[in-house]
Amino acid sequence: MSITSKDVKILKNYINGEWKSSSSPYTLEVPNPATDELLTSVPVSTRDDVDLAVSAAKAAFEKWKRVPVPKRARLLFKYHTLLTDHHVELAKLIVKENGKAYKEAYGEVQRGIECVEFAAGAPTLMMGETLSGIAEDIDSEMFRYPLGVIGGITPFNFPMMVPLWMFPLAISCGNTFVLKPSERTPMLANRLAELFSDAGAPPGVLNVVHGAHDVVNGLLEHKDVAAISFVGSQAVAKYVYERAAAEGKRVQALSGAKNHHIVMPDADVDKAVSHIISSTFGSAGQRCMACSAVVVVGNNDRFLEALAKKADELIIGNGMDDEVLLTPVIRKEHREKVLGYIDKGIQEGAKLIRDGRKEMKDHPQGNFLGPTIFDRVTPEMTIAKDEIFAPVLSLLRARDLDEGLEYIKKSRYGNGATIYTNNARAVRQFREEADAGMLGINVGVPATMAFFPFSGWKDSFYGDLHVNGKDGLNFYTRKKMITSRYEV
Numbered sequence: 001m002s003i004t005s006k007d008v009k010i011l012k013n014y015i016n017g018e019w020k021s022s023s024s025p026y027t028l029e030v031p032n033p034a035t036d037e038l039l040t041s042v043p044v045s046t047r048d049d050v051d052l053a054v055s056a057a058k059a060a061f062e063k064w065k066r067v068p069v070p071k072r073a074r075l076l077f078k079y080h081t082l083l084t085d086h087h088v089e090l091a092k093l094i095v096k097e098n099g100k101a102y103k104e105a106y107g108e109v110q111r112g113i114e115c116v117e118f119a120a121g122a123p124t125l126m127m128g129e130t131l132s133g134i135a136e137d138i139d140s141e142m143f144r145y146p147l148g149v150i151g152g153i154t155p156f157n158f159p160m161m162v163p164l165w166m167f168p169l170a171i172s173c174g175n176t177f178v179l180k181p182s183e184r185t186p187m188l189a190n191r192l193a194e195l196f197s198d199a200g201a202p203p204g205v206l207n208v209v210h211g212a213h214d215v216v217n218g219l220l221e222h223k224d225v226a227a228i229s230f231v232g233s234q235a236v237a238k239y240v241y242e243r244a245a246a247e248g249k250r251v252q253a254l255s256g257a258k259n260h261h262i263v264m265p266d267a268d269v270d271k272a273v274s275h276i277i278s279s280t281f282g283s284a285g286q287r288c289m290a291c292s293a294v295v296v297v298g299n300n301d302r303f304l305e306a307l308a309k310k311a312d313e314l315i316i317g318n319g320m321d322d323e324v325l326l327t328p329v330i331r332k333e334h335r336e337k338v339l340g341y342i343d344k345g346i347q348e349g350a351k352l353i354r355d356g357r358k359e360m361k362d363h364p365q366g367n368f369l370g371p372t373i374f375d376r377v378t379p380e381m382t383i384a385k386d387e388i389f390a391p392v393l394s395l396l397r398a399r400d401l402d403e404g405l406e407y408i409k410k411s412r413y414g415n416g417a418t419i420y421t422n423n424a425r426a427v428r429q430f431r432e433e434a435d436a437g438m439l440g441i442n443v444g445v446p447a448t449m450a451f452f453p454f455s456g457w458k459d460s461f462y463g464d465l466h467v468n469g470k471d472g473l474n475f476y477t478r479k480k481m482i483t484s485r486y487e488v
């Protein structure tokens, strides 16, 4: 934490429809991960800033919840148009602050826009249920209502998509929102708020408070916050879940991952390699659905050779340059942690078959690390167990599908898993037995779209209702049951 010099712009919070400086003098620098250029500074906001935002959201809720649902949906339609008009600008901003490749960023904006499309369906989504004649002259009806002020806390790796998993649906359901974006990618959140205001959002309906754990704790402990949506790393997700639940709040906390891809002997090698390369090394391995462990069933030298060859051919560089696939990790400190994992993998006896450290010297600026692959990894090794969140791949060997599925079961995480095969029996066994919530059949990144829940299992998720789809709707609404008697 530092105090920013006068010539660097400090981001403002967005509270009650106005851009406000934080009450804190402390800031964190936001460098471009590919060039080290200082982009801006983000304030480390205080609980006073959180109080201001929550009271604005609380006051706005009283009016917003009474706005007819179709009218609320119309705000989302306008927002959709604006986001679509600014698609390229938003994608470029993601590349700048997050470092991922432009193509990935463009896709991320599209995923975010789809969440707005889903949220614009609020009039249909929010319909209740009725049953006449549950007893003599008695009918039952269910209506949906919003909860109040929702706090959203988001990670660095999807600065557009993850906030849009949350606030469009929460707001179209009639809630108001306080967003705490990642302090490592905070710029896009302000642009999202600006465009939301341009779309006609009333003051206080969406607020943005920048900062770190003080803002998070301020939201978790605030009596006027009804629910918390969190996405981030495992230890923080568990903490957020426990703390918010202890405060009596509804909470969904999406967490870390270790996604296994099983390559069956009959897999189409070229296609499997191409999916695995882009899933493992795209976005520098910093996707919660990234492949980080490949389970090779049987001896498959052709697969191993093709994988090594493709990894060697990967173009490393700034995400704004065409053809680049492997971009930098988010911060130098994160890369240091990853280098520690590489040392640990060697110490624990895994075979380093491709050492991405050698590419670091070709990129003196930025936080680059070349594609790194370990073979002969066993499920007990640290590199097999921990989420490394970087372009580091572990290869595990399995006798058969049963053993591969056992590896997935052993993992504490259960976000995603994929199988590469055209064998229907193997597919069915995988679907029935893989111990993870989002499965891919010949799909490298089986992330669900806005209409379905993002349904991680085990330590990849804490809570009951996931983000998106009907789970998201149920999370952001509460039900009221009416039992009425009119004697006919």
Ligand code: NAD
Binding pocket: 153, 154, 155, 156, 157, 158, 162, 180, 181, 182, 183, 211, 212, 213, 214, 216, 217, 231, 232, 233, 234, 236, 237, 254, 255, 256, 257, 287, 288, 387, 389, 415, 454, 456, 460
């Ligand atoms: P992170 O946990 O460091 O940060 C997430 C948020 O929590 C940020 O807003 C941050 O300010 C806040 N935070 C961090 N430490 C905190 C603390 N001690 N107390 C209170 N708040 C704290 O996560 P990240 O590095 O930004 O994001 C990457 C992680 O997010 C990975 O583990 C990835 O798997 C996970 N992720 C999961 C999903 C999913 O759907 N399961 C999606 C995207 C990212």
